[in-house]
Amino acid sequence: MLDSMAKLLEKPPLYTKSEAAFWDDEHISGQMLRAHLDPEFEGASRKKAFIEKSALWIGEAVPPSSSPSLLDIGCGPGIYAERFAEMGYQVTGIDFSKRSIEYGRNSAIKQGFDISYHYQDYLAMNLRQRFDFATMIYCDYGALSTEDRQIIMQKAFDHLKAGGRFLLDVFSMAKYNSFKESQTWEVCHDGGFWRAGKYAALKGCYKYPDHVTLEEILVISDWEPAVYYLWNTYFTKEMLIQEAAAAGFKVGGVFGDVAGCPYNEDSHTIAMLLEK
Ligand SMILES: C[S@@+](CC[C@H](N)C(=O)[O-])C[C@H]1O[C@@H](n2cnc3c(N)ncnc32)[C@H](O)[C@@H]1O
Numbered sequence: 001m002l003d004s005m006a007k008l009l010e011k012p013p014l015y016t017k018s019e020a021a022f023w024d025d026e027h028i029s030g031q032m033l034r035a036h037l038d039p040e041f042e043g044a045s046r047k048k049a050f051i052e053k054s055a056l057w058i059g060e061a062v063p064p065s066s067s068p069s070l071l072d073i074g075c076g077p078g079i080y081a082e083r084f085a086e087m088g089y090q091v092t093g094i095d096f097s098k099r100s101i102e103y104g105r106n107s108a109i110k111q112g113f114d115i116s117y118h119y120q121d122y123l124a125m126n127l128r129q130r131f132d133f134a135t136m137i138y139c140d141y142g143a144l145s146t147e148d149r150q151i152i153m154q155k156a157f158d159h160l161k162a163g164g165r166f167l168l169d170v171f172s173m174a175k176y177n178s179f180k181e182s183q184t185w186e187v188c189h190d191g192g193f194w195r196a197g198k199y200a201a202l203k204g205c206y207k208y209p210d211h212v213t214l215e216e217i218l219v220i221s222d223w224e225p226a227v228y229y230l231w232n233t234y235f236t237k238e239m240l241i242q243e244a245a246a247a248g249f250k251v252g253g254v255f256g257d258v259a260g261c262p263y264n265e266d267s268h269t270i271a272m273l274l275e276k
Contacts, residue, residue, distance in 0.1 A: 008218050008227050011206055015145035020226040029099040031193045036077050036100065045079050046138060050259060055083040057260035058135070061253070061273065062165050064088035067132035071159055073122050073152070074140045078104030078115060085113040089133070094118040094125055123151050130161045136168040137258055139269065142233045149233075153247040157276055166249065166274040169258045175268040176211045176234035194219045194228075211235075237263070240272055249274035 022028055032044045039048030046054070064070075068090050075081045075093030077100040085091045085108070093115060095101055101119040108115040118127070134156050141149060156166045185202045188194075194201055199221035206214045215230040241251055252275040256267035263270060 008225060009202060012229060014208055014212060015231055016229055018228045020228060022228055023097045027196050029097050033077055033099050033103055036079060045076060051079055054259040055080060059087045061260060062133050069131045071131040071134040073134060073136040076100045078107060080137060081115050082113055085115050092116045094120055094122050096121045123148055125155050127159060131159055132161055132164050134160060134166045139169055139171050141168050142170045143231060149243060153243055157247045157249060160276040162276060164276045165252060169269045169271040170235045170240055171232060172267055172270050173211060173234055173236055174266050179207060179213050181205055181207055195221045197221060235270060237270055240270060244274050
């Protein structure tokens with residue numbers, strides 16, 4: 001028993017993917033949706049006040065009058081997508097959380113927004129349309145392995161018209177430097193984030209070489225134990241420019257966040273507006 005737990009808790013090779021579903025798990029996706037919709041919670045989406053400021057800035061930086069068609073990559077339940085639709089963009093959203101996409105579709109119908117939602121892995125995205133503008137917001141790019149980042153950067157490029165723009169954000173080295181390694185555990189008697197029923201979760205937070213971090217969570221419940229690996233790669237401006245250039249992008253602007261705050265070395269995020 002102890003040996004098998006210790007084996008599950010070993011630090012895995014870089015970018016090992018979890019076998020257990022995370023974003024699309026029946027229970028976890030419900031918890032994530034609640035987190036997305038909580039205006040004061042920063043975790044799945046950012047807080048409502050920031051999102052409002054961010055949507056306004058995006059509308060000024062890449063106005064819907066000149067860039068009407070917008071692809072929101074990893075759109076979640078459509079918190080940005082709905083604001084974009086309200087601002088006059090023709091919005092397409094893609095996400096592989098079935099629960100988020102269903103929520104987004106129902107919410108759009110209720111509010112009269114004409115948003116086209118796709119329940120799909122964005123790494124396999126192959127839409128017929130080409131867009132004026134694409135967004136990938138809240139540092140999802142850095143949660144991917146090097147290979148998957150190459151795939152999504154190229155997919156974003158290929159889904160844009162000539163002259164189209166791509167806005168994304170990543171965590172910076174300042175954020176990496178503030179990351180503390182730790183090992184913690186919790187017992188939830190009446191269920192919680194990871195399971196509906198009783199469970200214990202053992203969590204290890206580790207730094208890997210080349211400014212990568214791992215949050216490794218072992219969940220023990222009445223089911224088989226399951227391990228979740230949440231990776232993050234942190235960037236300098238130059239690293240992100242290099243990855244974008246490899247797909248064919250030019251840099252149109254560098255900011256401290258997706259609300260247009262000026263970039264400096266202390267920013268915990270870097271937002272980049274790329275051009276095809
Ligand atoms: C951090 S959340 C950000 C959501 C949204 N952009 C926002 O800021 O409110 C990342 C989103 O990406 C989605 N996602 C992660 N990996 C994905 C993949 N391979 N294909 C499609 N969606 C993915 C998740 O389901 C989640 O909704």
